[in-house]
Amino acid sequence: MGVKQLFDLTGQVALVTGGSRGLGLQMAEALGEMGARLAITARKADELAGAKAHLEGLGYEVETIVCDQSKFDQVPGLVDQVLARFGTIDILVNNAGATWGEKAEDYPDAAWHKVMDLNVSALFFLSREIGKRVMIPKGRGNIIVTASVAGLKGTPPGMNTIAYNTSKAAAVHFARTLASEWGHYGIRVNAICPGFFPSKMAGGLIEKFGQALIDRTPLRRIGGEEDLKGLVVFLASDASRHITGQAIAVDGGASLI
Template identity: 65%
Template sequence: MGIRERFRLDGRVALVTGGSRGLGLQMAEALGEMGCKVVISARKADELDEAQTHLKRHGVEAKTVVSDLQQIERIPALVDDVLAAHGRIDILVNNAGATWGAPTEDYPDAAWHKVMNLNVNAPFFLTREVGRRSMIPRRGGKIVNIASIAGLRGMGRGVHTIAYNTSKAAMINFTRALASEWGRYGINVNAICPGFFPSKMSAGLLDTIGDEVIRRTPLQRLGDDDDLKGALVYFASDASRHVTGQYLAVDGGRSAI
């Protein structure tokens, strides 16, 4: 197989959570462009409809599934929908997430539970369901967890996101632990750690510290709509068949300093 063919994803089925906007939509677009049958899930039907229209304009046909991953008991139904449509799940992108800003001493209980439930619990239960119902029986699959450089370091001055940082650090070690366990099934598990990308989630924070972030980033820029696509396709494709348990920072070099 030539190197170009190793990056192709023709006919494979990919589920992207939080795929209706932002980084999730960008990654769904990349997978579709490389030949995947794409399924995107999110909480809001109207946003999924907009995302489906956006993808169609870019030549990507995508199935949508309305699913609130904080309702853990509904996760099997999400997997049911994907398997009913396509019969298998070859690629799982755990992208859906949440954040909350407050000083630790004042951090609301409900906020802590919301962030940890969506960023840690939901990916575990969804991954377990996909693994035992599709990937393990088929002896293969690609799991890509979207962590963050926030999971690699403490919070910057004036940034109060302790639950988010904690949850993303958990996802990095979840990736490593699962890779060591499921490698015997031919399943690759890796993580991408984005830096600062403009999105609905980061908008308020970047309004405050955006100029400082750019100044302290070696490449002197924020991420854009295309900057995660290459990393995702690499981890989702046969190009990374001998890579598992790893995380890749896509952050313009910010985590290097």
């Protein structure tokens, strides 16, 4: 098989959670460009409608599903809707996430649960649902988790994101553990660990620490609108068919320091 064929996703179905904006939309664009049929989900119908128009304008086939994954009873229905449209799910990009900033000693219980529910519990429940209903029965599948470099090391003083960091460390180990458990089913599981990218979630921290973040990054830049595309296609495709259980940082080298 030629290299171009290894990266080809023509006809495969990719579900991207949190796919209406930011990193999720960037990854959906990349998967669609390589031929995948797209299902994207998010909480807000208006943002999904905008993303759908954008992706269809690029020529991609798109289904949108409004879903709040922190309401765990909505997860089976989400899978039902994707299967009703496309009949299968080949690639799951677990990208939906939340954060909350507060000093650890003052961190609200509700904020802790909000972050953990979406970043850890919903990640597991959706992967389990698709695994047992779709990927395990057909003997193949590909799960990609959006973790974070914040799950690989601590963050500088003043960022105060203990729940987020903890949840993303859990996401990394979730990918490693599920890769070990489900490898014999032909299912691969890997984690992408972005550094700072312009997004609604990271916007406040970038505004507060912007130049300091750049100064402590070897490549002297933060992430851009194209910087996750190559990796998500690589991990979703046969180009990485012998790679599973890995966590790959995309942070300009910041986690090296």
